[in-house]
Amino acid sequence: MRDAKIETMSLEKLMGERFGRYSKSIIQERALPDIRDGLKPVQRRILYAMNKDGNTYDKGFRKSAKSVGNVMGNFHPHGDSSIYEALVRLSQNWKLREPLVEMHGNNGSMDGDPAAAMRYTEARLSKIAGLMLQDIDKDTVEMTLNFDDTEKEPVVLPARIPNLLVNGATGISAGYATEIPTHNLSEVFNALIYLLRHPNASLEKLMEFIPGPDFPTGGIVQGIDGIKKAYKTGRGRVVVRAKTTIETLRGGRQQINVTEIPYEVNKAQLVKRINDLRLAKRVEGIVEARDETDRSGLRIAIELKRNANAEGILNYLLKNTDLQINYNFNMVAIDNQRPMRVGLKHILTSYLAFQREVVRRRTNYNLQKAQHRLHIVEGLIKALSILDQVIKTIRASKNRQDAKQNLVKKYDFTAEQAEAIVTLQLYRLTNTDVTELEKEQAHLNKLITEYQLILGDDDELAKVVEREMKAIKKEFGNPRRTKIEDRVQKLEIDTKVTVANEDVVVLVSHAGYIKRSSLRSFKASSLDENGLREDDYPLLVEQTNTLAHLFMFTNLGHVIYRPVHELADVRWKDTGEHISQTIGLAENEEIIKAMVFDRLDLPGTLIFATSDGQVKQSAYQDYQPGSRYKSHASMAIKLKSKDAQVVSVNYYEPANENRSLLAISREGYAVRFDVADVPVTGLRTAGVRAINLKDDDELVDLAVVADGQRIASITQRGAFKEMPVDEIAVGARARRGELVLHRLKTHPHRIADFTAYDADFTGHFEVITDRPLFQDVAVSDHHLGSIKSNGTFVIDTETQGIPVKLRVKQANILNDPEQQSLLK
Numbered sequence: 001m002r003d004a005k006i007e008t009m010s011l012e013k014l015m016g017e018r019f020g021r022y023s024k025s026i027i028q029e030r031a032l033p034d035i036r037d038g039l040k041p042v043q044r045r046i047l048y049a050m051n052k053d054g055n056t057y058d059k060g061f062r063k064s065a066k067s068v069g070n071v072m073g074n075f076h077p078h079g080d081s082s083i084y085e086a087l088v089r090l091s092q093n094w095k096l097r098e099p100l101v102e103m104h105g106n107n108g109s110m111d112g113d114p115a116a117a118m119r120y121t122e123a124r125l126s127k128i129a130g131l132m133l134q135d136i137d138k139d140t141v142e143m144t145l146n147f148d149d150t151e152k153e154p155v156v157l158p159a160r161i162p163n164l165l166v167n168g169a170t171g172i173s174a175g176y177a178t179e180i181p182t183h184n185l186s187e188v189f190n191a192l193i194y195l196l197r198h199p200n201a202s203l204e205k206l207m208e209f210i211p212g213p214d215f216p217t218g219g220i221v222q223g224i225d226g227i228k229k230a231y232k233t234g235r236g237r238v239v240v241r242a243k244t245t246i247e248t249l250r251g252g253r254q255q256i257n258v259t260e261i262p263y264e265v266n267k268a269q270l271v272k273r274i275n276d277l278r279l280a281k282r283v284e285g286i287v288e289a290r291d292e293t294d295r296s297g298l299r300i301a302i303e304l305k306r307n308a309n310a311e312g313i314l315n316y317l318l319k320n321t322d323l324q325i326n327y328n329f330n331m332v333a334i335d336n337q338r339p340m341r342v343g344l345k346h347i348l349t350s351y352l353a354f355q356r357e358v359v360r361r362r363t364n365y366n367l368q369k370a371q372h373r374l375h376i377v378e379g380l381i382k383a384l385s386i387l388d389q390v391i392k393t394i395r396a397s398k399n400r401q402d403a404k405q406n407l408v409k410k411y412d413f414t415a416e417q418a419e420a421i422v423t424l425q426l427y428r429l430t431n432t433d434v435t436e437l438e439k440e441q442a443h444l445n446k447l448i449t450e451y452q453l454i455l456g457d458d459d460e461l462a463k464v465v466e467r468e469m470k471a472i473k474k475e476f477g478n479p480r481r482t483k484i485e486d487r488v489q490k491l492e493i494d495t496k497v498t499v500a501n502e503d504v505v506v507l508v509s510h511a512g513y514i515k516r517s518s519l520r521s522f523k524a525s526s527l528d529e530n531g532l533r534e535d536d537y538p539l540l541v542e543q544t545n546t547l548a549h550l551f552m553f554t555n556l557g558h559v560i561y562r563p564v565h566e567l568a569d570v571r572w573k574d575t576g577e578h579i580s581q582t583i584g585l586a587e588n589e590e591i592i593k594a595m596v597f598d599r600l601d602l603p604g605t606l607i608f609a610t611s612d613g614q615v616k617q618s619a620y621q622d623y624q625p626g627s628r629y630k631s632h633a634s635m636a637i638k639l640k641s642k643d644a645q646v647v648s649v650n651y652y653e654p655a656n657e658n659r660s661l662l663a664i665s666r667e668g669y670a671v672r673f674d675v676a677d678v679p680v681t682g683l684r685t686a687g688v689r690a691i692n693l694k695d696d697d698e699l700v701d702l703a704v705v706a707d708g709q710r711i712a713s714i715t716q717r718g719a720f721k722e723m724p725v726d727e728i729a730v731g732a733r734a735r736r737g738e739l740v741l742h743r744l745k746t747h748p749h750r751i752a753d754f755t756a757y758d759a760d761f762t763g764h765f766e767v768i769t770d771r772p773l774f775q776d777v778a779v780s781d782h783h784l785g786s787i788k789s790n791g792t793f794v795i796d797t798e799t800q801g802i803p804v805k806l807r808v809k810q811a812n813i814l815n816d817p818e819q820q821s822l823l824k
Contacts, residue, residue, distance in 0.1 A: 019174075022174065023173070023174035023175060026173045026174055027173045027174060027175075027176060027334070027339050028334060028337065029041050030042075030171075030173065031171035031172055031173035031176075031178075032169075032171055032173055032176060032178055032332060032333060032334050032339055033164055033169040033171070033178065033180075033333050033334065034156050034164075034333065034334045035164060035333040035334060035335040035340075035342065035346075035347060035350045035351070036156050036159060036164075036350065036351065036354040037132065037156050037157040037158075037159035037163055037164070037354075038159065038162070038163035038164025038165070038166075038167060038169060038333075039132075039156075039157060039159075039163065040086075040169070040171065041076070042071075042076055042078070042082065042083060042086045043086055043090060043100075044154065044156070044157055045071050045075040045076045045153065046067070046071050046076075046083065046086060046087050046090065046101075047090075047100060047125065047129060047132055047133060047157065048075070048133065048136075048153060048154055048157065049067065049070045049071045049074060049075055050067050050070075050101075050123075050124070050125050051125060051129075051130075051133045051136070053067070053070055055067060055123070055124050055125060056124060056125045056130060057102065057124060057125055057126055057127040057129070057130060059124065060124070061102070061104050061122035061123060061124050062122060062123065062124065063118070063119065063121075063122055063123075064084065064087060064103070064118040064119075064121045064122060064123045065118040065119050067087065067123055068080050068083045068084050068087065068118055071083050074146060074150075074151055074153075075146050075147070075151075075153050077147050080118070084115075084118045087101060087118075087123060088103070088107050088108060088115040088121075091103040091107045091123065092107060092108060093216055094110050094216050094217050095216065095264070096167045096168075096182065096216060097166050097167055097168070097182035097183065097184070097185070097214060097215070097216045098126075098128050098161070098166050098167060098185060098476070099126055099128075100125065100126055100128065100129040100132065100163075100167070101123050101124070101125060101126060101129065102123065102124050102125070102126045103115075103121055103122065103123045104121065104122040104123070105120055105121035105122060106120070106121065107121065109267075110217075110261075110266070110267040110268075110293075110298070111266060111267050111268035111269075112266045112268060112269065128161060128476055131159075131160040131161050131472060131476075132157050132158070132159050132160065132161065132163060133157055133158065134158055134160050135158050135160075135358070135362045136154060136157065136158055138361070138362045138365040138366065139361055139362075139364075139365045140158045140358045140361045140362045140365070141154045141155060141156050141157065141158055141358070141361075142154070142155040142156070143155070156354075158358045159351075159354070159358075160355075160358075160468065160472060161185065161472060161476070162185075162188045162189070162192065162347075162348075162351050164180065164333060164347060164351070165180070165182075165183040165188050165210075165347060165348075166182065166183055166184075166185050166188060167182055168180045168181050168182040168183070168213075169333070173339075176332050176339045177330055177332065178330055178331065178332040178333065179327075179328060179329060179330040179331075180329070180330075180331045180332075180333070181213035181215065181263070181327065181329065182213060182214060182215055182216060182263075183210060183213055183214050184210075184214035184478075184480050184481075185473065185476055185477055185478070186473050186477035186478070187209055187210045187211075187214070187480070188209075188210060188348075189469050189470075189472065189473040189477070190209040190210075190473075191206050191209035191210050191348060192348055192351065192352060192469060193466055193469055193470070194206070194209060195345075195348050195349065195352060196352060196462055196465060196466055197462075197466075199349075201345075203228070203231055203232055203343070203344060203345055206231075206344060206345060206348065207227075207228070207231065207344075210231075210344065211224075211227075211484045212224070212227045212238070212482070212484040213227075213238075213263075213327075213482060214480050214481055214482045215240070215262075215263040215481065215482045216263070216481065217260060217261055217262070217263050217264075217265075217298075217481075218243060218259075218260035218481040218482055218483075219240050219241060219242060219243055219260045219261065219262050219263065219482055219483075220240070220241045220242075220243055220260075220482070220483045220484075220485060221238050221239070221240055221327075221482055221483070221484050221485065222238065222239040222240075222241065222485045222486075222487060222488040222489060223237070223238040223239055223485075223486075223487070223488045224484070224485075224486040224487075226238040226239075226329075226488075227484075230329035230331065230343075231343055231344035231345075232343050232344075233341070233343060234329065234330065234331040234332070234341035234342050234343050235328075235329055235330055235331075235341065236328075236329045237326055237327065237328050237329070238326070238327050238329075238488075239324060239325075239326060239327075239488045239489075240262040240263060240324070240325050240326075240327045241262065241318060241323060241324040241325075242258050242260055242261045242262060242318075242323040242324065243258070243259050243260035243483070244256055244257065244258050244259070244314060244323070245257045245259070246310045246311070246314070249303075251306065252306060252307075253303070253304060253305070253306050253308075254304045254308065254310045255301055255302065255303050255304060256301075256302040256304065256310060256313070256314055256317075257299060257300070257301055257302075258298075258299065258300035258301075258302070258323065259297065259298060259299055260298065260481075261298065261300075261322070261323070262322060262323070262324065262325045262327070263327065265322040265325065266322075267291065267293070267298070267300070268291070269322070270300070270321060270322050270323065271289050271290070271291045271300055273321045273322065274286070274289040274300075274302060274317060274321055275288070275289050277317075277320065277321070280569075281499075281500070281565065281569060282320070282499075282565070282566070283313060283316050283317070283320075283499070284308075284499050284500035285304050285305050285308030285309065285313050285500075286302060286303070286304060286305070286308075286313065287303040287304060287305055288302075288303050289301070289302045289303075290302075290303070302317070315491045315492065318491055319491045324491075331343070331347070333347070335350060352465070355465050356458075356461055356462070356465060359454075359461060359464050359465055359468075360454075360455065360461060363451050363454045363455055363461075363464075364451075364455060366447070366451055367448060367451035367452065367455065370444050370447045370448050370451065371448060372416070373440075373444055374441065374444040374445065374448065375414065375416060375417065376416060376417060376420045377437050377440050377441045377444065378417075378441065379413055379414065379416070379417025379418075379420055379421065380417075380420060380421065380424065380437055381434065381437050381438065381441065382411070382413070382417075383411075383413070383417075383421045383424070384429070384433070384434050384437070386411065387429060389410075389411070390407065390411070390421065393406050393407060393410055393411075394406075394407075394421075394422065400422055403418075403422050404418040404419060404422055405418075407421060407422070499546050499547060499563075499565040500546060500565075501545055501546060501547055502518070502545060502546045503519050503543065503544075503545050504516040504517060504518060504519065504543070504544065504545060504546060504564065504569075505517050505518075505519065505522040505541065505542070505543050505544075505572070506540065506541070506542050506543075506544055506548075506550060506564060506567065506596055507530060507538050507540065507541050507576065508538065508539050508540040508550070508552060508591060508594035509532050509536050509537065509538050509539060510536055510537050510538070510539055510590070510591070510772075511532070511533065511535075511536040511578075511590075512578050512579040512580065512585070512590065512591055513532060513536065513575055513576045513577070513578055513579075514550075514552075514562070514567055514568070514576055514577060514578075514579060515531075515567060515568050515569075515570050515574065515575070515576025515577065516546075516564060516567040516568070516569055516570075517569070517570060517571060517572040517574075518569075519543070521571045521572045521573075522572045524572070525572045525573055527541070529572065529573050530572060530573070531570075531571075531572070531573050531574045531575040531576065532575065535771075535772060537768060537772060537774070539591060539592070539593065539594050540594035540595070540596070542596050544564060544596045544598075545564070546564050546565040547564070547565065547598075548563075548564045548596050548597065548598055549561065549562075549563055549564065549596065549597045549598075549599070549600055550562045550563070550564055550567065550594065550595075550596050551594070551595050551596075551597065551623065552579070552591045552593070552594045553591065553592060553593045553594070553595075553608075553636055553646065553649045554585065554589050554590060554591055554592065554633070554646070555588075555589060555590055555592050555645040555646050555647075556586055556588075556589045556639070556645065556646070557608075557610075557635060557636050557637040557638065557639050557646050558585075558589070558633035558634065558635060558636055559623055559633065559634050559635075559636035560579065560583055560591075560629075560633045560634075561623075561625040561629045561634070562629075564596065566630075579591070582630055582631055583631060583632065583633055585633070592646060592647070592648075592649070593648070593649040595649070595651060597620075597651075600621070600624060600625075601621060602620050602621070602651075602653070603620070603621075603653060604620050604651055604652055604653035605617050605618060605619055605620055605651075605652050605653075605680060606618055606619075606620055606623065606636075606649060606650070606651055606652070607648075607649070607650045607651075607652050607661070607675070607678065607702070607704065608636065608637045608646055608648070608649055608687065609646070609647050609648045609663060609690060609699055609701070609702030610637070610639060610640070610644045610645060610646055610647060610686075610687075610699065611643075611644050611645045611646075611647050611698045611699050612639075612640060612641050612643070612644040612693070612698065612699070613663075613665075613689060613690055613691045613692070613693045613698075613699045614640055614644070614686055614687045614688065614689065614690060615661065615663070615678050615687050615688060615689075615690035615702060615733070616637050616678070616681060616685060616686065616687025616688070617652070617675070617678040617679065617680050617681070617687070618636075618637075618680060618681060618682065618683060618685070619680060620651065622682065622683055623636065623683070634683075635683055635684055636649075636683065637683075637685070637686065637687065638684050638685055638686045639686065640686040647699055647700060647701055647702070648701050648702045648703070650702070650703070650704050652675060652704055654675075655706075658674075658706065658707065659675055659704055659705070659706050660672050660673060660674055660675060660704075660705055660706070660730050661673055661674075661675055661677075661678070661690070661702055661703070661704060661705070661733075662702065662703050662704075662705045662711070662725065662728065662756065663690045663691045663699055663701075663702045663737075664699075664700055664701060664702075664713070664737075664740060664751055664754055665691060665693055665697045665698060665699055665700060665737070665751070666697055666698050666699075666700050666750050666751055666752075667694065667696075667697045667741075667750060667751075668739050668740050668741030668743075668749070668750065668751055669691065669693075669697070669736055669737040669738065669739060669740075670728050670737045670738060670739075670740045671690065671691045671731070671733060671734075671735050671736075671737035672705070672725075672728045672729065672730050672731065673690075673730060673731060673732060673733040674730065675704070677732070677733050678690075678733070688733070688734070689733065689734040690702065690733055690734065691733070691734070691735070691736070691737055692734055692735055692736045692737075694736075700751050700752070700753060700754070701753055701754055701755075703754070703755065703756045704756075705725045705756045706725070707725065707726055708725070708726070708758075708759055709724075709725045709756050709757065709758055709759065710722055710723065710724055710725060710756070710757055710758075710759055710761075710784070711723050711724075711725055711740075711754055711755070711756055711757075712754060712755055712756075712757060712765055712777075712779075712806060713740070713751055713752075713753070713754035713791070713806065714751075714752050714753055714754070714767050714794075714795070714803045714806040715741070715749040715750060715751060715752055715790065715791070715803070716749070716750045716751075716752045716797075716802050716803060717747070717749055717793070717797060718767075718793050718794060718795030718796065718797050718800070718802075718803055719749055719790050719791040719792060719793050719794070720765075720767070720777055720782065720791050720792060720793075720794040720795075720806075721782075721785045721789060721790065721791025721792070722779070722782055722783075722784050722785060722791075723740065723784060723785050723786065723787055723789075724784060725756065727786070727787045728740070728787070738787070739787075739788070740787050740788075741788070741790055742788050742789055742790050744790075749790045752802070752803045752804055752805075752806070753803070753804065753805050753806040753807075754806060755806055755807055755808065757779075757808065761779060761808075762779055762780060763778075763779065763808065763809060764776045764777060764778050764779070764808075764809040765777040765778075765779070765806060765807065765808060765809060766806070766807055766808070766809040767794065767795055767803050767805070767806055768803070768804060768805040768806075768807070769795065769797075769800050769801030769802055769803050769804060770801045770802050770803075770804050771800070771801035772801070772804075773800045773801055775794060775795055775800065776809060777794050
């Protein structure tokens with residue numbers, strides 16, 4: 001049995017080491033571009049393989065599958081789909097400012113359509129891609145062995161264009177991500193030429209040449225401060241918005257035309273999003289959004305209704321669709337084998353240093369080649385000057401090798417010169433060719449002098465770099481497409497502009513279903529045909545309009561906000577949406593009160609009461625909805641104990657008459673005190689003591705009452721009682737209070753719920769039991785009771801269930817504003 005070496009390692013060390021290797025690999029060899037040529041390895045291998053295969057712009061197109069196969073078989077041993085995706089992206093003129101590959105066939109679209117399979121498309125390098133590979137055969141860059149050591153591939157391309165900035169980059173690796181926008185070729189070259197002459201140039205000066213990104217899709221970039229920060233630190237944020245115009249159509253209608261969209265925005269999804277907002281009635285005034293893009297260019301037409309506010313709708317769409325996006329710079333690149341977040345000057349400086357090295361290596365290669373050729377030419381000239389002796393020596397030699405040795409020995413030729421002489425063709429033995437050789441000798445001497453000057457003088461080297469940059473800029477430069485604006489425009493959206501002012505009926509149910517319905521749908525059905533389950537019932541049914549605001553309060557002290565126009569617009573007979581579809585509530589959490597308000601700046605307060613006897617008053621305006629209202633509930637009151645629950649919520653505005661608060665406990669103790677006794681506090685407070693409860697007692701409800709009003713109550717045994725509010729004297733809060741029930745020794749009554757109403761109210765109350773069943777109670781059928789009475793039985797608890805709620809009947813108040821106020 002062979003000895004086995006077993007190494008003991010901790011899991012942490014092992015995972016750290018392995019993940020470190022993996023991270024290094026994907027950072028350096030997959031996801032991040034090199035700061036010199038701006039290419040990821042797969043992109044570099046595609047360009048090199050296509051160039052090596054002669055698949056260049058001046059030759060015919062070849063099947064993409066052939067190029068992918070060459071790359072995969074020789075340089076990039078990964079999946080063909082990933083290679084083809086990289087090849088396709090290099091050809092997409094809406095992704096790259098200067099595409100490096102030309103493609104015949106379907107190479108995808110701005111609508112997110114995928115390219116055709118590689119067996120159908122054809123590709124070749126673009127003309128500008130030739131500059132990325134120019135002089136690669138002149139030892140300008142380091143070469144390394146490929147994955148199976150059968151060929152060599154470049155570590156980096158010569159990249160005679162600043163590809164990292166011009167075409168940008170995007171990628172995600174382990175611990176690093178990069179997002180570099182595209183830039184204008186001419187502007188980048190102008191900055192490079194200036195930096196070449198002024199190495200200490202400031203960022204502000206360089207930004208005179210490069211004011212910001214230049215996206216292939218155009219658009220408008222706003223936020224010069226974000227650009228400066230990004231160019232200084234490598235990180236920054238700007239706003240990119242579509243280029244739009246407002247056109248007046250026949251009949252006075254208007255149309256918003258979009259001719260350029262933000263970079264990497266999916267056009268089809270953008271049009272769908274606009275139409276979805278229209279269909280969902282999130283924005284009012286849009287007839288249709290159409291994609292009218294054709295060969296002449298991109299165009300999205302947003303047709304508006306007559307008298308629609310085009311500016312207001314455009315602002316809404318900019319804020320709520322990808323017509324405007326935030327672009328986040330994160331300029332990370334591989335610099336000297338390490339990932340670095342780099343600024344603009346760092347990128348330009350690194351590129352210039354690389355180009356100097358490329359030109360130096362090319363010049364050195366050309367120098368060596370010229371010197372070698374000069375050596376041969378000088379040998380040939382010497383041989384022609386003693387031609388007869390040379391011929392005689394060659395004829396006297398035994399073979400080719402002997403002839404070379406004899407030439408070296410007799411006439412002091414070098415081995416290279418002797419080789420050139422013996423391979424010389426007979427037709428070259430003329431006076432004319434001597435003259436040509438002498439001309440070539442003079443030319444080579446001149447080139448060698450130039451090459452030596454460039455290699456020996458950094459200024460001459462810089463002149464060569466500058467001259468070549470100017471030539472490239474002249475041939476490939478083109479105007480800027482993206483407009484730069486200094487400031488980010490703040491989008492002010494008036495809800496009245498974007499939402500139709502439509503009268504609707506809003507319903508919120510006990511089980512958490514919410515909806516709005518048109519008056520037409522509501523009036524076509526009865527009140528009870530509301531689409532709710534048999535065990536559910538409405539907490540709120542109110543006529544309002546789409547510009548109003550709905551607040552829903554839960555028993556655990558949360559508030560949920562919805563603009564009425566954002567509620568599901570369904571038929572009255574339909575159920576609507578459940579609150580859990582957007583907001584997660586606790587298992588034992590339920591909505592106990594819903595209120596609709598016309599405005600968010602009302603002057604009143606919200607008064608809360610909790611089962612443990614607390615009362616709290618907070619300003620209504622403190623409950624302004626936050627930016628996350630669609631998916632999160634906000635805190636309305638801090639519960640003092642874990643078992644406490646909110647039992648009532650009331651909106652209060654001081655009226656002319658004196659108002660007070662009436663709190664009644666389950667055991668029948670009632671306390672009445674002034675509203676002014678409850679201080680106005682913030683959202684995250686628990687309030688003050690309203691009633692001094694016994695250990696086994698709890699607060700049932702709290703109502704805002706006035707002198708002359710009456711109270712209707714229901715007990716757990718089904719007894720209903722009416723009594724004057726005035727029988728309960730106004731005193732201090734936090735007292736035990738006085739009994740409003742007659743105490744029985746066996747099976748005593750306990751208060752289940754109560755409500756206050758005006759003395760002239762003649763309608764019906766509704767008792768809801770725990771089953772739930774509903775029992776109407778007419779005010780006219782009952783006489784006022786005394787404070788110590790228990791009322792009369794209206795519910796058979798054995799057959800109907802135990803009463804849990806008492807309220808004014810919805811059918812009586814729906815179209816009566818005065819009676820609606822009783823519910824509030």
